[in-house]
Amino acid sequence: MSAKQLEQTTKATKTAFVFPGQGSQKVGMLAELAEQFSGIRETFAEASKAVGFDLWQIAQNGEELNQTEFTQPVLLTASIALWRVWLEIGGVVPKYLAGHSLGEYSALVASGALTLGDAVKLVNLRGKLMQNAVPQGQxxxxxxxxxxxxxxxxxxxxxxxxxxxxxxxxxxxxxxxxxxxxxxxxxxxxxxxxxxxxxxxxxxxxSVPSHCALMKPAAEQFAMALEETAIELPGVPVIQNVNAEIASDVTQLRTALTEQLYQSVQWTKTMEFLQNEGIEYIVECGPGNVLANLAKRLPKIEKALPLDSKSRLDDALNAILVAEGRIA
Missing domain, CATH: 3.30.70.250 (Malonyl-CoA ACP transacylase, ACP-binding)
Known part of the structure; x- marks a missing residue:
């Protein structure tokens, strides 16, 4: 959905989606779900065409999967494939979106602020610049x-x-x-x-020390690519990593994405924001359950649910539809 379509959609009142960052990748991710939902392979094909290499092959075979320039577009694509499946099966549009580091780009694609093709090209470049900023092993x-x-x-x-x-x-x-x-x-x-x-x-x-001063040279180069990329205001509010706030214009979005490379990820404050906004259910949209496990510790979160298998997807869909009053 575009940002405008998402803006006009009736949104959940108690649910937020979060998207994971590097470290959540695993060989064979989404293989089970891809057998049941053709949209997963279609999403990977769309993203692969944009970057010029086969993201599904990297995800399934594991070669180059842990090289950050490949990890980032693979993980982003996996998260968006799951997001599309969620909408396809009747999942509700969440009240808020947030992503941890790389996951912020997944959140922006899900919100309609970025196209998938532009986002995978950006994060592929982001990975290269990050890798080149600090020599291997230093x-x-x-x-x-x-x-x-x-x-x-x-x-x-x-x-x-x-x-x-x-x-x-x-x-x-x-x-x-x-x-x-x-x-x-x-x-x-x-x-x-x-x-x-x-x-x-x-x-x-x-392979790289992210979100620290060593990434400032990478951020300066990356800012130029962001300026040349079409970005819209999100159709579902996206909480930014650097300040746990919601951008009021596209300039703020670009600035926050640039600063994200060398500033801290404010995930604790992001979770506080969501709880203060009445969020009770967190759905992790991507491989693994790292963010869901962190959310389970929070006092106001009733449930934190991952989506990365058929059984988890079914459980999350039912739990959220009941919580949001869509089914009894």
């Missing part, structure tokens, strides 16, 4: 668990004065769960200090 990301946000920021600030490079808070995923990113030595220093003060630190297997 950057790192890690999850810091069990410490509050202020403490993690304090540890990053301490390390940033030691001449090891830079490290930033990249993703505020939940209370007590912050992902850091930056130069490898700096990230390792924060990990060690976090353990000393009672936290846990887990190294993340990623």
């Amino acid at each position: 950057g790192a990301m890690a999850a810091i668990l069990g410490l509050d946000d202020v403490k993690v920021l304090e540890l990053c600030a301490q390390v940033n004065t030691q001449g090891l490079g830079s490290v930033d808070a990249a993703n505020y995923n939940a209370n007590g769960q912050v992902v850091i990113a930056g130069d490898k030595a700096s990230v390792e220093a924060v990990m060690n200090t976090a353990k000393e003060v009672g936290g846990k630190a887990i190294n993340l297997p990623v």
